[in-house]
């Protein structure tokens with residue numbers, strides 16, 4: 256797969272958006288959010304992930320999942336591209352793929368979008384304070400899972416293709432060749448960013464596998480302490496790029512009936528309550544614990560990877576009260592004391 | 594464009610008959626637009642169009658192909674509305690979902706069935722499937738309890754037909770009896786005895802309200818059943834029914850996909866399985 260050089264992002268964005276809708280990061284206060292690219296738009300390079308989770312593109316907050324009675328379903332998804340996904344974002348897509356593309360049942364809406372999504376990843380040049388991908392095998396740049404990846408170098412950007420679609424695009428686009436030394440420069444930048452991640456996360460490093468920690472710690476006190484600061488806003492699960500709970504809501508449409516698929520949250524009080532009234536997770540602390548066990552034990556046992564990519568969005572969303580890294584580190588200490 | 598079969602989309606099912614079973618339970622005879630072949634213990638998601646959806650395990654025999662029977666207890670909003678629909682209503686149905694009872698693993702063994710309340714619905718389907726291939730098993734022993742004699746469902750079959758089937762041993766109990774009640778009075782555990790079956794060559798199947806399943810399971814363990822011999826039909830909050838939405842989890846298991854039938858051994862170490 257090839258690598259080329261572009262002087263400015265605008266050239267890249269114009270070429271991509273000529274073929275499909277392109278979503279790019281836009282500054283919104285201290286964060287980035289996604290926005291449809293138009294040629295008169297300023298082309299910004301996001302040095303770190305966008306604040307909203309990538310799942311929004313594949314699994315919207317609310318969508319019509321079925322219409323009935325009716326013969327055919329039409330999920331018309333136009334090809335689209337998204338720029339600025341980071342390594343953590345790509346890993347979050349892998350996590351969702353496992354759920355929605357698992358063998359016996361497949362989610363046709365998710366799959367239609369997934370097939371139409373052209374992924375343009377980019378290196379993190381300034382990992383944020385709350386980024387802890389480093390603790391879970393992540394890093395500031397991606398090796399796989401993208402159609403193209405963009406890395407800033409002096410005077411422009413390297414664009415590497417990572418799939419056949421990416422290759423085809425670069426072959427047609429006629430960008431400049433890579434200059435000697437540019438690859439080395441890119442690798443040097445990556446090393447620096449990884450170094451920042453390592454430093455920021457040094458004090459949170461776990462000294463045993465995270466599965467062993469969440470399964471081994473009783474956590475009663477720690478979870479209860481966390482629960483005291485929780486106002487049940489469910490922000491952590493909404494911004495989380497891997498949380499994928501939803502519920503189906505029946506609705507009446509003009510001529511038909513429909514099922515709406517809407518995001519849900521395991522942090523919600525009645526999330527697990529049954530019609531008879533029983534609820535296995537009445538206390539907030541039980542819900543927090545379940546959430547951690549799902550991410551670091553249950554999901555892992557099922558699919559072989561953790562259901563957390565360490566993007567730190569939940570910490571951002573929590574205005575500093577709940578910090579997953581700190582909680583895991585404290586649970587780790589509890590297990591150590593046993 | 595790639596077309597995938599949409600697992601969220603129900604097919605039509607017409608309600609062709611409604612039977613009042615007890616003050617709180619009605620059975621609905623459904624005729625789905627296309628047959629839904631299922632194994633005993635598997636479930637379906639039933640949609641009241643425009644209103645809501647809930648999971649139910651059919652009570653009819655899996656070999657009955659054209660129609661399917663579902664018994665519904667009035668417990669919440671959707672089940673309440675279902676109790677009010679007339680014959681001829683078109684409902685939506687998705688399924689079959691879940692694993693069902695592993696009848697092949699039961700072969701050669703005595704099947705010890707313990708049911709409570711509306712839990713008799715899935716058990717009826719299992720019972721009928723077992724009776725159809727009776728010779729594959731070392732016997733069917735059934736213990737069933739309900740709150741009062743009025744709360745018994747499938748009254749005709751449970752009182753008159755089943756006890757007379759060759760190879761079937763049946764006992765009934767009501768928490769509170771009445772003047773005509775000829776059977777045992779007491780909760781279902783009061784009609785269980787370690788001599789009901791040869792424990793080392795049997796499997797137990799338990800289905801009913803959570804609290805009943807809990808006490809029956811403890812009783813069976815006390816009798817000497819191993820956790821892996823006890824099959825439980827678990828009920829959890831469900832939405833998608835296909836292992837995606839997360840609602841029904843017991844530990845690493847999705848009740849909707851890996852269950853609803855679990856051995857006690859599979860789930861015993863997870864917190865609050867009975868709630």
Ligand code: SF4
Pocket residue numbers: 491494495496497498562563564565566567568569570579
């Ligand atoms: S739990 Fe927090 S850190 Fe982990 S993936 Fe979700 S948002 Fe990112």
Ligand code: FES
Pocket residue numbers: 830831832833834835836837838839840841842847848849850
């Ligand atoms: S009901 Fe959705 S995962 Fe089981």
